[in-house]
Amino acid sequence: MASSLASRRLFQEYRTLTSSPPDGITAGPVSEDDIFLWEALIQGPEGTPFEGGVFPAELKFPKDYPLNPPSMKFLCDIWHPNVYPTGLVCISILHAPGEDPNHYEQASERWSPIQSVEKILISVMSMLAEPNDESPANVEAAKMWREKRGMFEERVRKSVREGLGLA
């Protein structure tokens, strides 16, 4: 039963997520061989252009989790100020207090060992609803969101429809 703190804790989080999953969120390890690689599905929040969409993502955990946060990457195209064109998500909860890529971030919003996969996914859902256009990961998307909101929303809605095969 040799298992590290990280794998025990990930297992426990998975247990909790399975027995009481938050609405619109699903997450778990890709396979039983590697508890450090998870996949997640996030539903687009209601009342936003992402509504109706289902967005797959992967989470990669460091071996010293939860001392340090996982990285999260969408596995689909997603047009959003806080998501790099590669799909990598850039929000404060995914940054350890030590690193400071975005100076506006409060230390209190950052990663801490008491955060969890569930809290990350909830933060990402709320990020979809409310982008943060200060030091954006996708500059073009941030610009469009700021200056041409209608166009931004249309573009997102279109990709959601395409993703569902309705377009």
Next chain:
Amino acid sequence: MDVADPSDWLKTTVPKLAPVESALRCQVCKDFFDTPMITSCSHTFCSLCIRRCLTNDGKCPVCRTADQELRLRRNWTVQEIVDAFQIARPSLSSLAMLELNHSSVEKPTSKRKLDDTDLEEDTDDPIVTVQRRKTRSHDSRLSNSTDQATAPSPNEAVQAVADENHNGNGSAACPICGQRMKEEAVFLHLDTHNEPDAPSQHNLRKSRRAPSVEVVGTSRTNVKPPERLPQLNYSLMKDVALRKKLSELGIPTTGPRSLLVRRHAEWINIVNANADSSRPKSKREMLRELDIWDRSTGRSIASSGNELNNAGSIMRKDFDGAAWSANHSSDFQDLISKARNTGRADSSPRKNGSPANVIVEQENHESTTSAQLIDGLPERPASSTIPNSDDT
């Protein structure tokens, strides 16, 4: 491995025990407190957990106040409460399950609704709203691997624990003793390992956790406290001196400097946390813990320099898309068909339980049925909750 979870209570007649159990667990490891220590900011964590956090960034994980290891104090009362709760848990849980089975009360399901507070601020605790909705998500696909037709009622499962302790055929193995039994029975069986008077051949945690107030008392007064180790200022030490230090301590001296430093810091944490404990371990056990650390965290330091923050660099590079979609097909179909339905019904106002959702559930016979069956089960066995891609 402790596989009990606070959310277990959500499916019983006493869902309010979930936050009680959450409060008895460390927020870093999510396990029951092991040698709880209180910080200067009055937050409590396992000794080893808070020591590791302080080594990592010098701050309390809850409130981010700077703190030092020397200022940590034991929190004996919390230890006693945790011990007592762990003794009571098996009987509490079977009682709660039995009642659930006898009463005609509708079973609470565990799907939670994200409300505004969830989205706006930190939800403090995982247990917020118990909601009566069909559970989708992993449960539905996991159900493929369970033997639904013969799934016992909670009541039967309790019996099954007793029975299957003797006949060793079943589809799941106890992660502690390896005995085989029906999946549904594993959790209840696991509790027998914690029972103070249950004969178990493999007291994994008992030596440490043997819950008796006297143990705490005696070890405090009679036994000479185990030795503590001082921190080192690594920046002043040359590699040779550092290696010598490690070898004096009897721990491995291999690897690059960054690994030596982290290994030494981990060893200090293990030793000092052990000195805090009312049930100290032998040096051999501590070395085993260090070995576990070396083979997980240590190995990733050695292979990637110092890039633990960058999870990507130490993880599997190629994402197996096929396996992923196989695993998730039922989740996916459920979410997507739900989305399609709402997409078609476009302009109508939507809430949970809207007509669109109902349609989805009717279309999706398979997953609805399995979700219902799962609701009737006492618990999901941990050993088999991780899905196989060949299930779907």
